Each structure stands twice: as C-alpha cells, then as structure tokens.
Amino acid sequence: MWISNMSPMISRRQLLQSTSLGSIALASLLQDSSSALGGISAADDSPLMEREPHFPARVKRVIHLFMNGGPSQMDTFDRKPKLNQLDGEPLPESVRNQLQPTQRKRAGNLFGSPFRFKKYGQSGLEVSELFPKVALHADDLCVIRSMQGEIANHTPGLLLTNCGHSTLPRPSLGSWLLYGLGNESAELPGFVVLCPRGLPTAQSRNWTSAFMPGVFQGTHIDTASPGGEIVPNLTRSDVRAGSQRAQLAFTQFLNRRHAQTRPEDQRLESRIHTMELAFRMQSAGTEAFDLSQEPAHILEMYGDTLQGRNMLFARRLTERGVRYVQVYHGAGQPWDNHGSIVKNITRLAGESDQPIAALLTDLKQRGMLDETLVIWGGEMGRTPTVQQVKDPSKVGRDHHIDGYTVWMAGGGVRGGMTYGATDELAMQVTENKVTMPDFHATILHQLGFDHKRLTYRYSGRDFRLTDVHGQVIEDILHV
Secondary structure (H helix, E strand, O other): OOOOOOOOOOOHHHHHHHOOOHHHHHHHHHHOOOOOOOOOOOOOOOOOOOOOOOOOOOOOEEEEEEOOOOOOHHHOOOOOHHHHHOOOOOOOHHHHOOOOHHHHHHEEEEOOOOOOEEEEOOOOEEEEOOOOOHHHHHHHEEEEEEEOOOOOOHHHHHHHHHHOOOOOOOOOHHHHHHHHHOOOOOOOOOEEEEOOOOOEOOHHHHHOOOOOOHHHOOEEEOOOOOOOOOOOOOOOOOOOHHHHHHHHHHHHHHHHHHHHOOOOOHHHHHHHHHHHHHHHHHHHHHHHOOHHHOOHHHHHHHOOOHHHHHHHHHHHHHHOOOOEEEEEOOOEOOOOOOOOHHHHHHHHHHHHHHHHHHHHHHHHHOOOHHHEEEEEEOOOEEOOEEEOOOOHHHOEOOEEOOOEEEEEEEOOEOOOEEEOEEOOOOOOEEEOOEOHHHHHHHHHHHOOOOOOOOOEEEOOEEEOOOOOOOOOOHHHEOO
C-alpha cells in the first residue's frame, strides 16, 4: 500500500469505543445541533479521509461518458475515405484471416460510412455530421484512434475498461481513485454511476471495489427511476428529522461497540461508514439532484431530455466534490448496433450530441474544464464490414477490438489533435497502439499517481489497476 503508515495515536472513535464515555458520546451526538448535518459528522479516522497523491495533479475529477455497446469509430471520429471507395466489395481474405474466429464467420462485405465528415476548429479535426455540436469543441478534443481491446464481447470489454482485467474480479478505476485520494465531500459519495433504466452489461461489477473495502465501490443511481425519485429512500416521511438523527446516532453507537470485537471485519466497517454517509446525503443528495436551482439558460443549453439531465447531474456532482462520475447512455448496451446501424446510431448520437457539448461548454465557462478530465467512448468499436443479416436494409456492424476510438478533453490533455491510427480499412492499428493499461496509467498520471506505485496488498501480493503493464501516453499531455 503506498499510503504512509497510520499514526499510533488513538483516534476519537477508538477512545469512545473503549471507555465508559461511550454513553456520554451518544448523548452528545443526540444533543449536538451546531452541525448543519444534524450532529452526524464525517469520521476523522474514516478510510475516505482525503489524502495527497504521489505528485501534484493536473486533474481533480473525472467524468466518464460511457457509450456502452461500442460506438462505430468510422462513423463518428475516424474518417476512412478508402473504405468508402470500396463500399460493398468483399473483405480481402488476407484481412479476414486476421479476425477472431467468431467475427470471421459473421463478417460480410465492406461497409463505408454513410455519414459526411467536416473539419472543425483551428486544428481542422475531422468529425462526423452525427456530432455537429460536439464538433464545435474540436480544439478541446484529443481523439485516440488506436485503442485495442482483448476479447470481442461486452462483459470482458466493460470489465477491462472499468477494472483493468477482462475476466478476474478487480477494483474499478473509480475505486482506485477513492482509495488513493479519499473523498473530497463529506456529504456525497466520491464515486457515482449514473445509468438510466437499469444496469449496463456486467452490472455492478463495473463499479466494484472487489477485494478493497466496500466503501470504495461506486454508488449506482438510476436517473430514470420509475417513481421519479432519483435516489430512492433518501428521505423518510414517517420519522421526524430529529428522531431519525437520534435513531442513527444510537444505531451507530451500537455498531461501533459491535465492531470493536471484530476489528478485521471490513464489511462491517464499510456498512458503518455507508450509514453515516447516507444520513449526510439526505440534504446534500437532494440538493445535488435538484435541477430547479439551475438558471433557465443552462437548462435550455443541456436540453430537457434524459441525456441532458444526466450531463447536468454530472456537472453538479463534480462541482460538489464527487471525484469520479460515470454516465452510461442507458441499460444494457444501446450502442451495440448489430442491425439497423444507420437508424440507431443517428438516434443515439442525436440524443447525446447537445448534452455532451453543453457539458464541455459549461465546464469551460465555470473554469472547471482544466481540472476535469472528460472521457468519451465505449468498451469496443465496430467492424468496417456489414454483419450478415437477412434484410439488406437493416445492416449493422459487429464487435471490433483491434482498433477503435475514444476521446478525452480537459484535464491537461492536448486538444485539437488525434493520436494513433488504423489502416485504411479501419481493421488494425498501424500507429501508436494504446492498450487499456496505457489508458489507465495516463488517467492516473493526470490525477497525480504513478500507476506502478498505487498498489493494494491482498492475498499476499501487491495489486495495481494496470497489473504489470501500462505506459503513460506522454504525447497527448501538456508539459
């Protein structure tokens, strides 16, 4: 573990647990009305207490816009003129033989993009007509066109992207950030996942803390909850605030006494901290998700849509101290366009273009973009060939991991540039391959961490997000 050894001094909580002053402490909790949080304050010995990174950070927070399912790179941010020229022709056998067996059987003829590209900004970055508003931020975007995955399926792709390993249980990136930095806010979770209408593929494993204590896992929020309540059960109508405060204080007092006899039970410790955070969230959580506080021009800029509200929630959470916010497009894998890709990707991009552009504009206007790393992409890309379907009017693209696209903005990343390249058919990386360990190492670097030193001791060995791999992509970073 990179964090320095804890001080041998006894903490306030340990003192209260081990002496007869416990009853006095309980009474104090019940009577204390000086705190706006109702007498329940953040623990001074909490595993979520703030910590310094290895070196000065360029980034304070991350917003990860997850287009789960895998957006098509050659239809969005990686123009392929040669592919368009060969549209409808058979895939050369020499290229087909490079595909994984499952993809090899399903690959049809070459399929050029039906969408036009234009150059934007002083940089002349090429962006598809699917994202006309995001394209206006071309000079802020660093488009990485040479990402490579490991397994061409959603669950391993999601786990690799989020947790650094495609199969084995590992802590997620957000959990590593909380472990390394602690929680900036005493009233909100440090790692929040916004996914409307359910869960993505791989479900809660995407934001798991795995073998780390449970306090470091992400908090999932269904922003399209059927009941209209963003955070269910955040407040209680059957108990007065004062009575609930007293109940929690007494319950936590008993929990601490119980924990004293089980000092190594991390699950119990996590539940205690979770209860305290949940109580403090009753005011802060309600306020953070109250969009009525936003001026009309901001609401109009984001748009009164599900994606618009999600992006605005992300900004409001990060400016209130949440370190890592993931915004999934929706449950399952909505960008998994095996069929009717032209219709579906047009709809999906139309849903997200204005909100994403609004988020970038809003962060910049508030002076937050320089210290916020915004990431866009999915767990994979799509093939440059037609996936064979019976109805030619409903063609789609299959999974592709041998060269796909993501972009980053803000957070000390150089804007108005592309990094890496694939061949003229968008099949293989030909320049500056980027693996997921490289990508994670770069994110951690911007947050002030040497990815090789940020480790967690478990089962007799030191684990890290990047395992034994990863190089920081220095060429995309400001010096």
